[in-house]
Amino acid sequence: MSKFLSRVAYACGTFGHDFFYAMIGTYFMIFVTSNLFNTENTSYNEYMIGLVTTVILVIRVAELFIDPFIGNTIDKTKTRWGKFKPWVLSGAVIAAVTLAILFTDIGGLAETSPVMYLVVFAILYIIMDVFYSAKDVAIWSMIPALSFDSREREITATYARIGSVFGGQLVTIIVIPIVLAFSKNSNGGAGDATGWFAFAAIGGLIATAGAIILGIGTKEHASALRENKTDTSFSQVFSVLMKNDQLLWIAFAYLIFGLGQNLINNFNLYYFIYVLGDSSQFSFLGVINVIIGLMAVALFPSLTKKFSRRKLFFYSIAIMLIAIVIYYFAGQNVYLTLLGAGLFALPQPLIFLVVLMTITDTVEYGQLKLGHRDEALVLCVRPLIDKLGGAITSAIVGFTAVWVGMSGNKVTAASITPENLLNFQLIMFAIPFVLLIIATFIYKAKVKLTEEKHAEIVKELERTWGKDNK
Template sequence: MEEKMIKQYLSYALGAFGHDAFYATLNTYFAIFVTSALFVGKGAAAEAGIVTTMVVVIRLIEIAFDPMIGGMVDNTNTKVGKFKPWILAGAIVSSVGIILMFSSLFGLADSNTSIYFLVFGIVFVIMDIFYSFKDIAFWSMLPALSVDSKTRNKFGTIGRFGSTLGSQGVIIVVTPLVVYFSQMFSGSHGDTQTRAGWLGFAIVIGAVSFLGALATYFGTKEQTSLIRENTEQTRFRDVFKVIGENDQLMWLAFSYLLFALSYVVTNSLLIYYFRYVIGNAGAYSLVGVITAILGILSVPLFPTIVAKITRKGVYIGGICMMLIGYVLFMFAGTNTIMMYIADAIFFFPYPMIFLAALMTITDSVEYGQYKNGTRNESVTLSVRPLIDKLAGAFSTGIVVIAAVHSGMTGDAKPSDITAHGMFIFHSFIFYMPMILLIVAALIYQFKITLSEKKHAEIVRELEKKLETEKAEAK
């Protein structure tokens, strides 16, 4: 039994590794590709603005359909379960989509930008829809792997361990891979980054995402239980009602949105800081090494720490630690060592905060079942991917706005950035995210009551109620 569980933990972790490598590439590095390599010369800023505006608008529209996608996943019934078909199909289509996104779409970006924008919009819509199916199915599988909070914590922890290595690993390899493929395909020299280099990088990420999905598909298994059997077909008109009536889910979603947005914006703009403030883009790769090591240390500590101070302590205490990191960021200036120290303090609690939020959302499945009488796994868990995509969509637009208005585009050098431009940049990378984090912590402190103890009580009540109903039915 233990050997089978280890296989499942490993398979889920590998899926999370590929999944978050994809997520980091899409939400952090696509904007950099657009502003630095896809469009060059006169009108480049305007064209980059059009592409990023399309991304933001499409994602905001598509996000409204995520709960419906969750409903479709909930209503799926196959021999391999309801999650795996969507994980595999989503991986195939989204991997092809991200490769196309990191290209000029067969030269259309140069020869006919109008047609490029049209084709790009179609490619992005298809990619984002299938990515949504994969994202929702992958993370909403968590409550189906076990109804026990401790086992869920293990799956969530090992899953987050894999996703942390995936997302932070991208930071390590992005510059070396782009430079390597630039030299291989474009014959460039030094650290020059070309379109072909970015395309080679995207192909690697697409392959990693697909292979991770295969590992989860073949290596995990849904568990059956009396509680999970208490599931009805979810009508599309009811999916938003399911979410709206779950007050703990709604408050957690609001808090987590502010937290995720602050983190993604700062994390996405760090590469600009190293390139345009410090003047050493190559030094950015070490950020990935540092955060990957910290992730290896941070994630496994979650079960121990959460057992001592609860999820609320992890969530709020972690945010306080991130705020200390922001203070150090602001005093770092062009000191690279100081930036590394600040980033270490800023990043270390992030995986644990994510897990605290994920476990609370997962437990809200039983909370909603107890409160409303029906169980909705994928609809409930669709909220977390929805929030991450919402944060990613907003951050893509924010990053481009920050880069353009700060003067950090194209071949600009640190000496070209004005004092006003630097103030704008600091406002986006430090000041605004700090405010969002503080509000996120206050919401969790005063509005979230679904503790581990409360969830255990709910599970016991549900089991007692369902066993009584089953006995009476006989």
């Protein structure tokens, strides 16, 4: 199998994976706040939205402590299909089925038996989140298993990110058309429960198909540098992570950045529904984001060669800060809104790749420093941070939607008061602006693992690892 076809298969897997991630991270909360609880008792609806939001936050934060053990388990997995593919495939199927059920009122329990609904919801969400996490860790941990060269990793990751950008932004294009096509009532552009279930079912099928193509079309390569004399035990898991200082600093900077990025991304559809008052325009944002996202990712290897990863990170943040200002002053101007939102999305895949490549290179950094190699364990930190940031921002989105009067299926743009609009804009724009600046200072001060430094580490490992690991 050619290297090109392998990269394309890998990209198909990340395409479906990021489609699914957008469903969890962005659109599930919109379903919860707009369509899950629609009794005549508004206080009950808001109370249940608050409880569901809290359950999600607690589960996702608690699950963060499980992720490193998932990574450690994947590192120990030995099958004829390799370490990663069994987890990608099983995770895709189980997560898809459970998420589709979560996009319902679970047989009417949401209204008839709130306590039973919350219990069943929590169980299903835990199952979905654990298997999604296993897939997430496995799919992105494959990169260091394919090459030790930073440049080659950048090319492979570029293919992967092209797939993930296309998948993640395709959701933006098709979510409202699918929801409204299957809905019996448009509800001011937010659709109904039937439409949201159809969206979840279609998304689950797309994610599963991508995982199957990845499983068929990729193959990890054996290398002496990937062989450990002893496996990392469960008791050593957190010690390994804590001693890898470069991993911790890039993770911290990425967490702060991700909070700011996700707040705006998760509020985008709310803005189109409740500020612009025209959710149909949201699909245009998806088209714009696909085009500029694919262009940005395709240029990533050239940009890092010209500017280096560090400079690319700083330039990307500067563009996003300008975009936030434009977006804030857009008001109900559709063109300025699309410009601000599109410009904000432009550098996001570039920053993702900078972070992913830096975390990938910390595999060898930790290997040299600690004396053993932990691919999936180290790479689980990036999705772990994504989930932590997603959990926090989902909670903020849920509570903010209730606070500013953007919950329920009877709310329209005309019903939002000027005071609530201002509160919404402060949460959506001011907080992310500050968070992005903080993340930049952390990255500049503490992240020192450059491409040149990584090349030196690999050379040292090639010289010593085979001898030391016998």
